[in-house]
Amino acid sequence: MKFSCEKSVLSKEIGIAGEVIASKNAISILSNIYLEAKDSSLTIKATDLKVTFETKVPVTVEEEGSTTVFGDKFMGILNNLPEGEMEFEQKDMAITIKSKSLKGNYHLKSIASEKFPEFPQDDTAQFFDLPIKDFKEMIQQTVFAVSFDETRYFMNGVFCEKEDGGLVMVGTDGRRLAYIKKNIGAAIPDFKGAIIPTKVLGIAGKRAGDEGLISLAITDNIFYLKFASYYFSSVLIEGQFPNYRRVIPENQLNHFIVKRTDMLEAVRRVSLLLEAKETRIKFSISSGTLVVDSEESDLGDAKMEIPCQYEGEGISLALNYHYIEEPFKAMAEEDIEILFNEPTKAITVRPMPEKDFFHIVMPMQID
Numbered sequence: 001m002k003f004s005c006e007k008s009v010l011s012k013e014i015g016i017a018g019e020v021i022a023s024k025n026a027i028s029i030l031s032n033i034y035l036e037a038k039d040s041s042l043t044i045k046a047t048d049l050k051v052t053f054e055t056k057v058p059v060t061v062e063e064e065g066s067t068t069v070f071g072d073k074f075m076g077i078l079n080n081l082p083e084g085e086m087e088f089e090q091k092d093m094a095i096t097i098k099s100k101s102l103k104g105n106y107h108l109k110s111i112a113s114e115k116f117p118e119f120p121q122d123d124t125a126q127f128f129d130l131p132i133k134d135f136k137e138m139i140q141q142t143v144f145a146v147s148f149d150e151t152r153y154f155m156n157g158v159f160c161e162k163e164d165g166g167l168v169m170v171g172t173d174g175r176r177l178a179y180i181k182k183n184i185g186a187a188i189p190d191f192k193g194a195i196i197p198t199k200v201l202g203i204a205g206k207r208a209g210d211e212g213l214i215s216l217a218i219t220d221n222i223f224y225l226k227f228a229s230y231y232f233s234s235v236l237i238e239g240q241f242p243n244y245r246r247v248i249p250e251n252q253l254n255h256f257i258v259k260r261t262d263m264l265e266a267v268r269r270v271s272l273l274l275e276a277k278e279t280r281i282k283f284s285i286s287s288g289t290l291v292v293d294s295e296e297s298d299l300g301d302a303k304m305e306i307p308c309q310y311e312g313e314g315i316s317l318a319l320n321y322h323y324i325e326e327p328f329k330a331m332a333e334e335d336i337e338i339l340f341n342e343p344t345k346a347i348t349v350r351p352m353p354e355k356d357f358f359h360i361v362m363p364m365q366i367d
Contacts, residue, residue, distance in 0.1 A: 001065025001090035003037040007083050007099070009057050010042075014075050016230070017046035019203050020053045021071045032068035034116045035088075035095075037061045045116065046071065050235045051200050052119045057229070066113035069095055077106050120233050125217040125224055126189035130167065132214045132227060134182045138169045139205040141357045143198050144326045145171035145178035154239030158201060160218065161193035170244050176323045177244055178330075180357035191218040195241055200225065200234035247360060249346055252339035256285050256310035257352055260336050264328050266292040266304040271321045273302045279320040280364050286314040317343050318364040324349070327359040 014033065023031040034045035042059045043066075045052070067090045074097075081099045089096045090110065098105035139158075147155035152174065159170045166183040200223065208214060208227050217224040218236075225232040270281050270292050284291040287310060293303035317340065328336065333351035340347040343363055350358040 001035075001037050001067060001095075002063040002088070003042060003059045003061045004085060004087045005042070005057070005059040007078060007081060007086050009059065010044075010086075011078055013044050013055050013057055014071075014078055016055070016203065016207055017044055017053055018071050018075050019206075020046040020048060020051050020199075022048035024072050026070050026073075029068065029111055029115050029117070031070055031072065032111055032116070033071040033074060034066070034068050034113060036066035036113065038064045038066075045119070047117055047119065049117060050197065051203075052233045053203075054119065054231045055229045063089075065090055067095060067110045068113050068116050069108055069110050073108060077108065120222050122217075122219050122222060122224075125219050125222075126191075127215040127217040127224070127226070128184075128188050129186055129213040129215050130182065130184040132208050132212050133210050134184065135214050135216075136205050136208060136210070137357075138167070138180050138182060139201045140330050141180045141327075141359075142169045142171035142178040143201055143205070144330065145173060145176055145359070146198055147173035149173070153237060154195060154241055157195040157197045157237040159193060159195050159241040159244070162188050162191060170241075172242065172244060174242075175320070175362045177247055177360040178327065178357070179244070179248070179360070182356060189217075192220065193241065194218045194223060195237035195239065196223050197234050197237055200232055204232065247346060249339070249341070249348060249360070252341050252348060254312055254315070254341065255337055255339040256290065256308045257335055257337050258290060258306060258308045260328055260331060260334055262306040263290075263292075263336065264325065266290075266306050267321050267325050267328075269304050270294050270302045271325075273297070273299050274321070275299060279322060280318050281321045282316055282318050282366065284314065284316045285310050287311060315343065316366060317347065318366040319347075319361060320364060323361045327361075 017033045025031050036043040041056045043056050045054045082101055085100045087098050094107045094109050096105050096107055142158050161168050166181050168181045171178045215226040221236050223234045273294050275297050281294050290308040291305050294301050327349050331351050335352040337352045338349055347361050
């Protein structure tokens, strides 16, 4: 195998492949990136056995062939070479890498491409399209709320289902819930509700642009994703996702409105004096004012006052500050409404004016 191309042609794609790879063990095929030069293009593949990535880039092929190279070192070499044309040649279980603007080269050992895992293929998978911008917003509004507790593996991903012709995504860790629904205006094929791992969603959210369409397909056990020249798949998480509709409050009689940036700054400043494992801060709401404060500890305490729109009797809530900070960061709207009934019941966080997403947070004990 022998081919040449500009460094800029490869850099981004190899970077994405590196995000997919789970291992940095040089002798493992799962640490390697698959390269195949054929018909004026280079096919690039990477996998951790659960998530797969494939793309093609244009190159000048002098000799067709395929191999796999240790991804971590391959990325390191590319990152440290200057921009410009590069040459790659595979011989005797090693690939020679050199830049035409430098004297010298690299010899990187390789593993035969025949040992690289096969990727899942399902010709019956039914794809549907939605705007990339909408899909990225769905990821942004849900992915942070999933659980990292491996004993609750069925919460380790984002739940996705078809509902009334729209697409719903939900994330929860049992103490909070993030919900968004997009009526995408296109036919969505029927599929069983699926739990999608956050890894593939995170890569897509980071690497997809803001314009154009993205294609999705969900089968019984695989999630497929296509955009630009990229093709991903991911094994779905098995298990029964919780009945999230049961925790969504139907009627909440009290509410207040704050500026998003005011709340974020107050929470950040107050949380500075929390001890390492402490997450609880108190929110005291009265007419026109919201006081955010931390409990007194060996480190001290903090109190911040910000304006809010509220009419009613004074009331206090205790919340995990991460559960307020993260949805506020995910939203971009200036005004945020918080709805509640009483200090021990779930609160709802949503933008004003109301949009197609919201967040539910369970309060903590005040005393």
